[in-house]
Amino acid sequence: MSFPDLLELHPGLGEGIRGKLTANQPLSAVTWFRVGGPAQLLFQPADEADLATFLSRLPEDIPVLPVGLGSNLLIRDGGLEGVVIRLSAKGFGSIEEVGNHRLKVGAAVPDKRLSEAAAKAGLGGFAFYTGIPGGVGGALRMNAGAHGTETRDRMVELIGIDRQGQRHVLSNADMNYAYRHSEAPKDMIFTEAVFEGEAVSEEVIRQEMDEVVAHRERAQPIREKTGGSTFKNPPGTSAWKEVDAAGCRGLTVGGAQMSEMHCNFMINTGQATGADLERLGETVRKRVFEHSGIRLEWEIKRLGHFGEGDAIEPFLGAYKEQG
Incomplete structure (x- = not known):
């Protein structure tokens, strides 16, 4: 999917901007899941003043989304309309x-x-x-x-x-x-x-930092294509315990899997789409809801348009049917 070029639609938008502006830039390379469609326009500002100048002339009806390291983010396969802003290390x-x-x-x-x-x-x-x-x-x-x-x-x-x-x-x-x-x-x-x-x-x-690293290496699939914790911890319990109790450890949908090591982590096993990952997450939410009555909330942000024919209902209809 590609979007109309905002720089062509608004010719003065990039005038004098010192940062980088790229139309229809694929975002899969900037998320830890390595999935997702394009940004209509990706802006990497040179500095704070450059960012402020760009935003001051951007029409109000154009959406803006800041994206950082992409670790807690699932971009859907249809991409993101509007401007994605990614700040540079420089x-x-x-x-x-x-x-x-x-x-x-x-x-x-x-x-x-x-x-x-x-x-x-x-x-x-x-x-x-x-x-x-x-x-x-x-x-x-x-x-x-x-x-x-x-x-x-x-x-x-x-x-x-x-x-x-x-x-x-x-x-x-x-x-x-x-x-x-x-x-x-x-x-x-x-x-x-x-x-x-x-x-x-x-x-x-340093001792405290070493303990944090050791815990992470023991408990989390840090060498996989993942997005960190998938669901927020519900009151009084841990998300991974509820996912495990509902039989979802290792559950797969297409190329997406709930980690065997830590079942509150989704991983892209190699060829997952954004739809695979989101469908897996909603399948887990449905099974947990049916097992315990707990409505897990996403911690990972899911943004953008679904790919053609890939619209995914929250809870896969379970919330609507029982809630």
Whole structure:
């Protein structure tokens, strides 16, 4: 599937822009699942000012979606209408110590690199990021966390560029963080954030980081094409326990499979489509619902148009029939 070229429809859109603009750019290469159709327009801004200029002239009716490292994202096979914005390491990948046990971090920085920088600076409280396969922008958006710590425990303030190209400074309280959720405007692009840790020896931090890595290697299919945790943990239980109890460990649909190692992880075994993965997830949700009455919520974001003939109902109709 291809979309009308936005640069041809809006000739002034790219004028003076220093970043890279690409029409109908396939997105499978930028997601960990390695599936997905094209972006109508992919924009990789040179820096914050370039991003603000572009957004200020982009017509209001054109959707905007920021995409980070693509670890928690399933792009459907029909692709994404509108503009996908991907921040580069060159323009948004800096880390700076700013005093008072704080780091100013670009939104394109991988979570693991943030953890490493904090360790070198002797700042504790960031080791949990070692095991999160995403970037700072996504962590800010979804309140990423692990091992009892979440982004909201460390973030002090962030910079966001809104749909009109205006720059905003948001506090931790402004984000209204909850479990794997924030209430920031969906089309706001985060560019950097300030995080605060506590003084801890690097040796102690390294030990904690090693424990996180060891746990991840033992428990998660980190060498597979996966997107991390598929479903949020329901109140009072773990998603993987409910998936396992419903008989879905190792379940396959086409080229997609619930991991045998950790059954809350979906993997692309090699030739999966976006539809295979989403259909597998909804099949699991249906079976868990029928087994325990629990309605698992997706943690992975599914976005874009379905491929032709591939529309997939939530719960495969189970929610509609019984809920």
